[in-house]
Every structure is written in C-alpha cells, then in structure tokens.
Amino acid sequence: MSVIDKPTEAGTRIIDKAQYAMAAFIGVVGAYILYDATTLEDGFADQPVQPYAFPYAVGAVLLGLAVLLAIATARGDVPQAEEGEDVDLTQPSDWATVAKLVAVFAVNIALIDWLGWAITGAILFVGTAWVLGSRTLIRDVGVGVALSVGTWYGFYSGLGLAIPAGVLDGIL
Numbered sequence: 434m435s436v437i438d439k440p441t442e443a444g445t446r447i448i449d450k451a452q453y454a455m456a457a458f459i460g461v462v463g464a465y466i467l468y469d470a471t472t473l474e475d476g477f478a479d480q481p482v483q484p485y486a487f488p489y490a491v492g493a494v495l496l497g498l499a500v501l502l503a504i505a506t507a508r509g510d511v512p513q514a515e516e517g518e519d520v521d522l523t524q525p526s527d528w529a530t531v532a533k534l535v536a537v538f539a540v541n542i543a544l545i546d547w548l549g550w551a552i553t554g555a556i557l558f559v560g561t562a563w564v565l566g567s568r569t570l571i572r573d574v575g576v577g578v579a580l581s582v583g584t585w586y587g588f589y590s591g592l593g594l595a596i597p598a599g600v601l602d603g604i605l
Contacts, residue, residue, distance in 0.1 A: 449511055456502040463495025533564040549599020554581025 470488035537560035545553045558577030588594045
C-alpha cells in the first residue's frame, strides 16, 4: 500500500488528484483529436479506409483510456514505483546537465539550416552522449554520423521528405 492509498485515521482515503488530472488531460487531448478529425477533407475516394480514419481511432482510444484511468483511480488503484528504479529521489535535480542538453539542442536548431541534418544530427548525438557521461569520442562520432546520415537518407529517399542538407547539398 502506498502513501497515497493509505487510509487516514478517520478511515477516508487520500484522493490522487494527479491521476485524475492525467485522466482529464488525456480526455481533452482525445476530444480535440476527434474534433480535429472532423475538419479533415476526404482523401482518396476509391479507398475503403480514408486517411482521416486514423485520427478518429486515436481520439477514441485516448477517450477510452481516460475513462479507464478515472475509473481505476476512483477504485483506489495507484501507480507503484518500479522495483528496479535506479533514481535516488533524495538527491536534487541536476540542472547543470539539463542546461547543457538544452544548449546542445539549441546549437542543433541554430545550425541545421546552414550545416544540414547530416552534420548537426551527428553533433546532437555526440554532444548529448558527452553531456550524459560518454567519454568515447571516436565511437560517438561514428555512431552519430551513421545515425544522422542514415536518417537523412531514410527521410529523403524512403519517405520523400526533404530535410536540410546544408553544406552537403549535392554531395548527399
């Protein structure tokens, strides 16, 4: 039994407001997705399942999950901490690491149009790995380049979506 689920001296339960807030948030998102799906136009007339069927399914599932979470919360179910959790909640947050990650991401955003994704994606991977404690620069650069060039080709060739090539335009 968790702290939230323990009865008080008077025999009443503490209400887990966070779970109800999560249920409400999921419900609002699901309702908005359903509303937004009504504004979509018909896609391909010769297809039995239209493209707008997917948002209707996602919105309905989210509404169903919101209702199920609210019912479970009303019944007294509370989330339990994972037994293998390795986070020490007694320690303060490491805001320096968060700031460094934000800086790496900001550098990526600032340079992506000029250098392109293949380069800035590798910088993003290497910078993030370094901030999180990796000290194997050669391996990180190799993995970062492979992932960024691979995703660039995946988007460009596989999906037909042009993402910035930057200074490598014409080379990739």
